[in-house]
Amino acid sequence: MQREWKNTLYMYVNQYNRSEVDYRPQAVNPIVTDLDHVMRKSERMQLLERWYRERASVPLRSETRTKLLRTREGDGEVVVDLEFHIRRYYEKRNITHMEERLERERLTLSRDGQAWLVTRVETAVPERHPVMVHAPSIAVPAAAxxxxxxxxxxxxxxxxxxxxxxxxxxxxxxxxxxxxxxxxxxxxxxxxxxxxxxxxxxxxxxxxxxxxxxxxxxxxxxxxxxxxxxxxxxxxxxxxxxxxxxxxxxxxxxxxxxxxxxxxxxxxxxxxxxxxxxxxxxxxxxxxxxxxxxxxxxxxxxxxxxxxxxxxxxxxxxxxxxxxxxxxxxxxxxxxxxx
CATH class of the missing domain: 3.90.1720.10 (endopeptidase domain like (from Nostoc punctiforme))
Structure with missing residues (x-):
């Protein structure tokens, strides 16, 4: 079972990395059924395309390393916390720049017949609040x-x-x-x-x-x-x-x-x-x-x-x-x- 859901996780990370620099619709089998996330991601990709154009910059490539922070397996469902270390390269005035950031997501993967699908994506946005988007039940620590x-x-x-x-x-x-x-x-x-x-x-x-x-x-x-x-x-x-x-x-x-x-x-x-x-x-x-x-x-x-x-x-x-x-x-x- 673990190998099966990890294959879906691998596909998700691949798509995540590609979407950092390639804003065209991705012609792949859909593995994410969280429609709220799909809409947020689509809006973000459109924004990024305009953002680079307005900055007179061209995205070149992205390198994403993923760390599996936590896994909770249940009957037909797996919840994983991921940390992405993203290196994004872009060109401006013939000079290549590289920026880095660490981001976290919580994925819920559910079995659907013989397949595993990503049914929920919670994106951490701690620069706004120390909670996940789409997850209001996650507690805010006292320090915040x-x-x-x-x-x-x-x-x-x-x-x-x-x-x-x-x-x-x-x-x-x-x-x-x-x-x-x-x-x-x-x-x-x-x-x-x-x-x-x-x-x-x-x-x-x-x-x-x-x-x-x-x-x-x-x-x-x-x-x-x-x-x-x-x-x-x-x-x-x-x-x-x-x-x-x-x-x-x-x-x-x-x-x-x-x-x-x-x-x-x-x-x-x-x-x-x-x-x-x-x-x-x-x-x-x-x-x-x-x-x-x-x-x-x-x-x-x-x-x-x-x-x-x-x-x-x-x-x-x-x-x-x-x-x-x-x-x-x-x-x-x-x-x-x-x-």
């Missing part, structure tokens, strides 16, 4: 509840260093952009064990990158103010919301006039290496995803690294993500050269 703790820009208090006896140094601290990028490239697809990892880990990752580039910690001891991290001590969460929550980091960067500082700019073309982009998928003013600029394409547009959905040198606008909507809004932050 940080997303519900917005920090209002106008209410950010600042610590008076002089009162505590710490005289502020007159010596400027440079932001080493290349160090931030090197850190982002080293840890994009696995967590640094020296830090806690959250189910929604994108902002924690970006904060680590900023810190690696020399951004100074601003410790207030209050989770709703400053920008700081101490880990979990005696069961207590010891980090600021701005360190770990996209909406709070956006508010902090908008308001901060000391320590870690940034300037909001109007478009991605104004960004440099080590700068930050925040994403509001619904256009309602609540930011849910954070990335850091790590490279540029042949047209000078930013490529970014992120975690949660781990990505390396991904095109900045995220239109290839199931999290993206027509209402998506962005905040572009140029991190100060000196602090």
């Amino acid at each position: 509840e940080l997303q519900e703790e917005p920090l209002k820009a106008q209410s950010v208090p600042y610590l008076n260093m002089d009162v505590l006896g710490f005289a502020k140094s007159s010596r400027a601290i440079p932001y080493y952009r290349q160090r931030a990028v090197q850190y982002a490239d080293q840890w994009w697809n696995e967590p640094n064990p020296d830090f806690l990892t959250f189910e929604v880990d994108c902002t924690n990752f970006v904060s680590q990158c900023l810190f690696a580039g020399g951004a100074p910690i601003y410790y207030t001891g209050r989770r709703e103010s400053g920008w700081w991290y101490k880990g979990r001590i005696n069961g207590r969460e010891e980090w600021s919301f701005s360190w770990a929550v996209s909406n709070s980091l956006q508010a902090y960067l908008s308001a901060s006039r000391t320590h870690l500082r940034a300037e909001a700019v109007s478009g991605p073309e104004e960004l440099q290496l080590g700068d930050v982009i925040l994403y509001d998928w619904d256009g309602n003013g609540h930011y849910q995803h954070s990335v850091i600029v790590t490279a540029f394409d042949a047209g000078g547009m930013p490529l970014v690294n992120a975690r949660t959905t781990s990505s390396r040198h991904r095109y900045w606008d995220y239109r290839d993500s199931y999290a993206w909507t027509d209402q998506t809004k962005y905040r572009f932050f140029h991190i100060a050269d000196q602090f």
